[in-house]
Amino acid sequence: xxxxxxxxxxxxxxxxxxxxxxxxxxxxxxxxxxxxxxxxxxxxxxxxxxxxxxxxxxxxxxxxxxxxxxxxxxxxxxxxxxxxxxxxxxxxxxxxxxxxxxxxxxxxxxxxxxxxxxxxxxxxxxxxxxxxxxxxxxxxxxxxxxxxxxxxxxxxxxxxxxxxxxxxxxxxxxxxxxxxxxxxxxxxxxxxxxxxxxxxxxxxxxxxxxxxxxxxxxxxxxxxxxxxxxxxxxxxxxxxxxxxxxxxxxxxxxxxxxxxxxxxxxxxxxxxxxxxxxxxxxxxxxxxxxxxxxxxxxxxxxxxxxxxxxxxxxxxxxxxxxxxxxxxxxxx
Numbered sequence: 315x316x317x318x319x320x321x322x323x324x325x326x327x328x329x330x331x332x333x334x335x336x337x338x339x340x341x342x343x344x345x346x347x348x349x350x351x352x353x354x355x356x357x358x359x360x361x362x363x364x365x366x367x368x369x370x371x372x373x374x375x376x377x378x379x380x381x382x383x384x385x386x387x388x389x390x391x392x393x394x395x396x397x398x399x400x401x402x403x404x405x406x407x408x409x410x411x412x413x414x415x416x417x418x419x420x421x422x423x424x425x426x427x428x429x430x431x432x433x434x435x436x437x438x439x440x441x442x443x444x445x446x447x448x449x450x451x452x453x454x455x456x457x458x459x460x461x462x463x464x465x466x467x468x469x470x471x472x473x474x475x476x477x478x479x480x481x482x483x484x485x486x487x488x489x490x491x492x493x494x495x496x497x498x499x500x501x502x503x504x505x506x507x508x509x510x511x512x513x514x515x516x517x518x519x520x521x522x523x524x525x526x527x528x529x530x531x532x533x534x535x536x537x538x539x540x541x542x543x544x545x546x547x548x549x550x551x552x553x554x555x556x557x558x559x560x561x562x563x564x565x566x567x568x569x570x571x572x573x574x575x576x577x578x579x580x581x582x583x584x585x586x587x588x589x590x591x592x593x594x595x596x597x598x599x600x601x602x603x604x605x606x607x608x609x610x611x612x613x614x615x616x617x618x619x620x621x622x623x624x625x626x627x628x629x630x631x632x633x634x635x636x637x638x639x640x641x642x643x644x645x646x
Contacts, residue, residue: 372397378441378467385402400438404438404443407438407443411427414427415446429447431443432446441466441467441470441475442472445464445474448463448475449478452478452482457482460482464478471504473500476500476506476509477512480496480501480509484521491521493522495523498512499513507537508537511534511545513533514530514534527557529558532558535552535559544573546581547569547580547581550567550568570584570585574604582604582605582608583602583613586599586604586616590602595623596628598620599629599633600635602616
């Protein structure tokens with residue numbers, strides 16, 4: 315027996331009595347205005363065919379992708395995986411180039427092979443390979459070719475390429491200051507820490523842009539928070555003098571210590587002097603010793619004074635700490 319429910323057809327519905335038919339129906343209220351509490355739902359968005367994106371456009375978009383992002387994009391669809399194959403090959407060539415340049419992974423340093431690998435990666439569209447090839451050209455004296463590759467990477471949105479191009483413009487004869495600031499701004503806006511520091515310098519010195527200590531201090535601080543030890547040192551100076559930042563001895567000391575711990579030799583000297591002034595002689599000797607080893611000759615006189623004030627045990631302990639010192643990574 316068929317137990318399914320059978321709904322009556324429209325013609326099978328019972329008719330209403332005549333007296334009900336003549337009864338006027340209540341009018342429905344006007345629809346709510348657009349700004350009511352319950353606005354109508356938005357229309358459904360059209361479906362997107364990711365595979366329809368031209369491969370040359372896709373390669374430009376993904377040219378500056380990191381390895382995880384590149385692999386994630388390669389998994390979107392079959393056409394993307396095929397289109398991004400050159401960039402995946404470029405990543406392998408990039409790694410080989412780094413091995414040949416620095417002598418890693420069981421290979422001997424070979425700059426010719428490193429450049430060849432970088433250029434092959436750049437030809438496949440990788441901006442990271444363009445930047446590394448440009449850097450190698452720059453380091454070996456071929457600055458023109460280096461800048462050409464920096465510019466190509468920068469135009470594709472690579473922040474390292476933008477920063478390196480900005481630095482290159484500062485060092486050309488004559489310097490192209492406004493162009494440098496333009497590229498520093500782009501890279502800094504994308505979060506490139508070194509570009510933030512260089513932009514802050516230009517703002518502080520009025521190079522290629524109107525001088526603004528307030529804006530310079532802002533970018534010094536952002537670069538310091540990103541881990542740039544030179545920016546940490548300058549941030550400390552801004553806090554100490556109240557230039558661009560509200561004067562704060564506590565913040566000045568904090569950033570001076572961070573810069574010293576990251577290996578900034580002048581910060582090690584000045585922080586050592588701070589410790590000496592506050593009577594922390596053993597710690598002062600550690601930082602003054604590090605500064606002296608780093609070439610800060612001004613540290614030698616105060617260091618010798620501290621040595622005379624400490625016992626042999628405390629002095630030896632400070633020297634051992636300096637011997638075993640390693641630059642620490644700043645907390646992000």
